[in-house]
Amino acid sequence: MAISRGLARRTVPEAADIISTVEFNHTGELLATGDKGGRVVIFQREPESKNAPHSQGEYDVYSTFQSHEPEFDYLKSLEIEEKINKIKWLPQQNAAHSLLSTNDKTIKLWKITERDKRPEGYNLKDEEGKLKDLSTVTSLQVPVLKPMDLMVEVSPRRVFANGHTYHINSISVNSDCETYMSADDLRINLWHLAITDRSFNIVDIKPANMEDLTEVITASEFHPHHCNLFVYSSSKGSLRLCDMRAAALCDKHSKLFEEPEDPSNRSFFSEIISSVSDVKFSHSGRYMLTRDYLTVKVWDLNMEARPIETYQVHDYLRSKLCSLYENDCIFDKFECAWNGSDSVIMTGAYNNFFRMFDRNTKRDVTLEASRESSKPRAVLKPRRVCVGGKRRRDDISVDSLDFTKKILHTAWHPAENIIAIAATNNLYIFQDKVNSEMH
């Protein structure tokens, strides 16, 4: 794999700058990031330039806005973080772009529009919009549109509040382009994009007695083509495919995807490491990709008994699980992503490493997103983690991995080999060097 580094952004090391989600829009022209400080930054891909071929594909800041503010729930005496948990783009319907952003409780619909002309020559208003003294108006004129510097305007269109008691972990726009769903730890709600004061509960796994609670919803997504189908993953490692045609409340799944536990690997941490942290349908809609703590798995929608492919992300951590439990890393929620043709999958790891797996050749690679080891437009070198024994030059031993540098959020351009990697407060954009195959 030959990937060159495009650019790194947002280098101020503040907690609020830690990137919490990354999402390409449907064409890949725009890339949105959300951070712990409640901000959304949108990057736009520069148009191709014949004079400077290197600039092609680079993403520059397009717009930045504050999506969520910290809040306090006075009734429950709880702080509500402003951190952006997820961003989802809506399919583009007109010249404007729209996206949904959510923190733990509230989902907002934002409209992003461009303006490069402004009206001038109003009869009753001056340049700043103030009313003119009518005695000075002696003649009438026709206002005209004058060109101006491009301005990107972001405006909140809808606020979907009060729909969730627990923390929202996923939002997903339906292929009908009219509805979307939001999932928290125990429930999934269905919303209409135009209606903010009403949502329908489609999944509820809350037990009558909270002491009986042993399982939570960890992620959820609509099928890319069938608007009646959606999947949700659980902290016990299972996936449930639900069909909204079956009943209004989809508490009874249509299909349950679950892999029997391997007795040889059983431990106190079996359940924690099997908890699914992310689920993504393939672009084709035939497969599902799930990430748990140590592996990434591909499931065929037609086979529930076991995944068709399992890839080890960092199996060398299997002997370190107790320490990872003690320092809480075992609860990290790594995401996963498909490439445009569903042939390569990508997911993050520790030490600013991320992994790619080619489903056809079964080759895998570990790459590093760090400013120290890569210069702009340099080719990334594969990295290797050494698990005891002889160490080759440039290998890194398991004991020297930095567990504070974790790549949780990644995104793949919908059509091209361009990936976005969020490494703490840095966003890295890597591009296939010659736009050739990834393998």
Place this chain on the structure above:
Amino acid sequence: MVGGLKRKHSDLEEEEEDEKWDWGPAGLRSYQQALLQISLDKVQRSLGPRAPSLRRHVLIHNTLQQLQAALCLAPAPALPPEPLFPGEEDFSLSATIGSILRELETSMDDTESPQNPIAPPGPQNEVLPQPDPVFLEALSSRYLGDSGLDDFFLDIDTSAVEKEPALAPPEPPHNLFCAPGSWECNELDHIMEIILGS
């Protein structure tokens, strides 16, 4: 992959395997106790100004339940030192977990009174926070199955146990511990004494 590399890998696996099978009953118990202590610390520390992550909480809770079952099943290797906090008699493990889960519900879900177990009638309300022997049995059979207890410790990080100052004091077993396989040991205060004692 390079051929030589594979050999190294398998060498390491053998080493690890040796370490895993080196566990005596004292080591196992000490490991369980350490894990139990870590888990309880996590449960207590997670109550802050923000609503805790329910996923993390449930996973820790389930791990605690497994540990609880394993500690009850495992034979007692040694007498623990004197309890540090003998006065806290009602500070039992399941009561702690139960109260935290209740707190979670009341703090996060007070909009849903019909579903809250405050007063509504029904068999659910008869379930007490303290697990009964049947509950423990169900739990242990679910997690342990027919396989040996050693299966649980295949991925043990030995560093956790090496940190333990005293693995097995020389005194004979104390009557605090139940006989192997006995269900009398669901007296959770005993587990807490073991933890505090270690």
